[in-house]
Amino acid sequence: MARYLLEEAGLTVELQANIPGMGHVDLLVDGLLGIETDGYAYHSSRAAYREDRRRWNLTVVRGVPTLRVTFEMLLSEPREFVRMVHQALATYRPAH
DSSP: OHHHHHHHTTOOEEEEEEETTTEEEEEEETTTEEEEEEOGGGSOSHHHHHHHHHHHHHHHHTTOOEEEEEHHHHHHOHHHHHHHHHHHHHHHTTTO
16 A cells, blocks of 8 residues: 555655665665555564664664554544655655
């Protein structure tokens, strides 16, 4: 769903993009912005919580700012999601 919304907004989206030393992010938008779509079922244990934070920190260290969104946000606030992605891209593009 996230990929569809972003592609409809004219953005380039790569699925399961590899971040060296970290693993992959669910989506990489315009080669710059990571998107992780978090579902509660896979992120509710203490171990999963710690791993999520480790991975999120590594995206920052590796120079890939990453937004984390919920499935609920994609369903109920799709325009807000796309707006947030555009804002993040506008913020980080000048830095590159």
